[in-house]
Amino acid sequence: MTQGRSIRLFLVDGTPNGLLTAEIMNWTGHVLTGPRTKLSELVQRPECGRTGIYFLVGPDPENSLRPLVYIGESDDVGTRLKQHNRPEVVSGTGGGKDFWEKVCLVTSKDQNLTKAHVKYLESLLIQNAGQVGRCKLINGTAHDYINLPESDRADMAFFVEQIRTVLPVLGFDFLRETSRPSRVAEAAPAAVPEASPRFILEVPRHGISATGQEIDGEFYVFKGSLARGRWVGTERGYQSLYNQLCEDGVLAENGDGPRVFNEDQSFSSPSAAAAVISGRSANGRTSWKGEGSGMTYGEWQDQQVSAAAAAGGEGEEGRDGAE
Structure with a gap:
């Protein structure tokens, strides 16, 4: 049998529809998620000033079975989310994205994730999401990023597996592996x-x-x-x-x-x-x-x-x- 896991969830404002954090024992990752309506509160959180990976998730009006997902990385996630919150027509820079209703960001509690790490993570996660096929990716094709030492690549592979474990618990199924x-x-x-x-x-x-x-x-x-x-x-x-x-x-x-x-x-x-x-x-x-x-x-x-x-x-x- 598969061994059990413990995931610690915390309702930041005490309500199930507000901001939520998640952590796994013996994993340095930290997950923060919430609806777009709570973005003003989310970007004030200390996690948003760190280097990390983020997911923008919303419904696909042309396909009720799969969500639309954008996977991104930044060394200042809060600033990047503010850019994505701008109306696309007004921004004129392509930074705005109107489709998303929920956001999920993954950072590190020990703040040891570097820009190189998150670029590599972004590449892996885009590839995984495309292979799983449970969502429509806004990103398009993934760019291979292999400019990491072998030991760091192994650490990031473990990091990805933890992300794929915790996200379905939070209601994000697009990385959950499909059985064969x-x-x-x-x-x-x-x-x-x-x-x-x-x-x-x-x-x-x-x-x-x-x-x-x-x-x-x-x-x-x-x-x-x-x-x-x-x-x-x-x-x-x-x-x-x-x-x-x-x-x-x-x-x-x-x-x-x-x-x-x-x-x-x-x-x-x-x-x-x-x-x-x-x-x-x-x-x-x-x-x-x-x-x-x-x-x-x-x-x-x-x-x-x-x-x-x-x-x-x-x-x-x-x-x-x-x-």
Whole structure:
């Protein structure tokens, strides 16, 4: 099993929607985040006068599935954020950026991050965000920056891993590594404890068959699975998700028949996946059936919970006996 981690969160003004700091034990990094509406308070913080990395995050009006993200670096983050807060038309320098609603900056508690360090970090993080594919980067392509000693590059690689650990806890998923479902699907389930058995969803009347699997808390539908050729349900629920996947080319047209998944696609739940595949609202707990077993996803999940509860009960009995 993966070892647990402790992250210390602090609500600066005591409210969940205000400024927030985060730290990980034995990591020199310090994270400060908040909404753009709190920028006047954020730039007064001492962290903003340090050298660091920052992320500007906002919604993409053309894609509801992924946010817009800008990754930058500065030896005076506060000054740079003030520049980005200027209206683009007024600034005339390209410094203003109107899309963002949240900001997150990462500095060092020991203030040992140099300009060279953060330029290297920026390059790594832009590359990682592009590879993960959970956001649309405003930066464009990353510039390779390798002007660091080998030991410093190793330290910055560790620094990046800590950033990728703490940001999802703060609600920023764009650096969270995407699992590789197709490879997991080929492995024995016992060899991948984070993955469920494979499940099948079939709608024979419309020639639909899809394969899915729960991996690390997300439900994936595998490349090559089929989905309804058009949305036929009510204009609510997952219709916007279905339309977005069609626009993105994830659900590709296949003549007059069902659409086909061009790549592995993650969903927030089995029901979201089942709805997109069926073209209408669907209960994923009953629609997905275990490959070979016929057990529904809901039955499998209940079985897992019961087994865990039984194992916990046996542990309690053992402790009672030892006393």
